[in-house]
Amino acid sequence: MAGDLASPTPAHGGPATAYVVLPNDIDDPATPSGGNGYDRRLCRGLSAAGWTIREHVVPGDWPRPDRAARAALAGVLAALPDGAPVLLDGLVASPVPEVLTPHARRLRLVVVVHLPLEHDDEGAALAAAVAVVATSEWTRRRLLDRYALPPGRVHVARPGVDPAPPAPGSPAGGNLLCVAAVVPHKGHDVLVEALAAVAGLPWSCVCVGPLTRDRGFVAGLRRQLTGHGLADRVRLVGPCTGAALDAEYAAADLLVLASRRETYGMVVTEALARGVPVLATAAGGLPEALGRAPDGTAPGLLVPPDDPAALAGALRRWLAEPDLRRFLRRAARGRRRTLDDWTVAATVAGAVLAGAVAA
Structure with a gap:
């Protein structure tokens, strides 16, 4: 991005205002998600960079809006001033091209895509935007492969991560942690099958x-755990945020993520920020999030998705090979030093918004 595009100050010299459209669960502690966390940190970073942020939280079951939710979004957009830059969460924007398109010439629409919905409505919605922000290079490639979008309009702003103290790790490495909503695409059922195969190890x-x-x-997952005799070894503790989540990471030896699909995987970099190695599938953007230490070594292991035998x-190997644990811990601590904080993502998003206004 050119440096002058990052300035939020418009040509007339006054303060720049960006309007941000968010789903209604953005701050619900009962339903934390990577997408909501990303949106919140992006708003905070843009504000710190000098933008005046006006948030509009839209009610509805996004990305499955009913007529009332569509009407609410239409009302929000209709009330915005001509020429305004509008940053929309993809869960809100992607399913409703018929709401976005009437405002495409009047407003400067920018859509943040966390997880592509991959249907025709999404393609039409993104076509109505002057720019798209993808949260990984994998997501950008996916969007360009599926939709007829000009490549120069699709930008990448990877999630940042906050610095954290390194986790001490236990000698045996048996403290496993999975941080993910318990839904089918996160692959908890695959993880349980893999754990059952190594039940004889500590x-x-x-x-x-x-x-x-x-x-x-x-x-069904609880029945699966009971059937394998693992109900006392695998704890489903529900959502954790703040200090409680920090404590789980601090106690972990290995982050395990069995996702069937994933656009990036913020929990991967959150683990690496503490020097905790990662065992994940090679789905979507997970290899991108895992990355490599400065010496080129991988700070974890990748296996094919939907393959419990490979995961097991x-x-x-992790549980039985001390040398592997030492190697991966060293690589994770090296990768820890290379992670970007949230100012990088906010700088990219600010440049995209300023470019949208200039265009």
């Missing part, structure tokens, strides 16, 4: 994440 697993988004899946094999 480990315990804490699963942090909302339990209310798919109650049927959670009920990697778990067995």
Whole structure:
């Protein structure tokens, strides 16, 4: 990005204002998500960079809005001044091109895509925007492959991460942590099958994440745990934030993520910020989040998604090979030093907004 585009000051010299459209659960502690956390930190970073941020929280079950939710969004957009830069969360924008398109010439619409919905409505909605912000290079490639978007209008602003003290780690490495909403695409059922295959080794697993988004899946997972005799070794503790989540990371030896799909995986960099190695699938943007230490070594292990045998094999290696644990911990602490904070993402987003206004 050119440096002059990052300035939020418009040509007339007054303060720049950006309007941000967010889903209604943005600050709900019962349903924390990477997307909501990203939006909140982006707003904070833009404000720190000099933008005046006007938030509009839209009611509705996004990305499955009913007629009332669509009308509420239409009302928000209609009330905004001509030429205003508007940053919209993709969960709100992508399913409703018919709401966005009437304002496409009047407003400077910028859509943040956390997780592509991958249907025709999304393509039409993104076509109505002057720019798109993707949260990973993998997401950008996915959008460009699927939709006829000009490449120069799709930008990448990867999530940042806050510095954190390194986790001490235990000698045996048996404290496993999974941080993810308990829903099918996060692969908890695959993780349980893998854990059952290494039940003879010493480990315990804490699963942090909302339990209310798919109650049927959670009920089935509990039955699966009971059937394998793992109900006392795998704890589903629900959502954790703040100090409680920090404590879970501090106690962890290994972050385990069995996702079937993932655009980036903020929990990966949150673990690496503490020097905690990662065992994850190679789904979507997870390899991008894992990255490499300065010496080129990977700070974790990647396995194919939906492959409990491969996941079990990697778990067995981690638990049974002290040399591997030492190697991966050293790599994770090296990767820890290379992670970007949130100012980088906010700088990119600010440049995109300023460019949208200039255009």
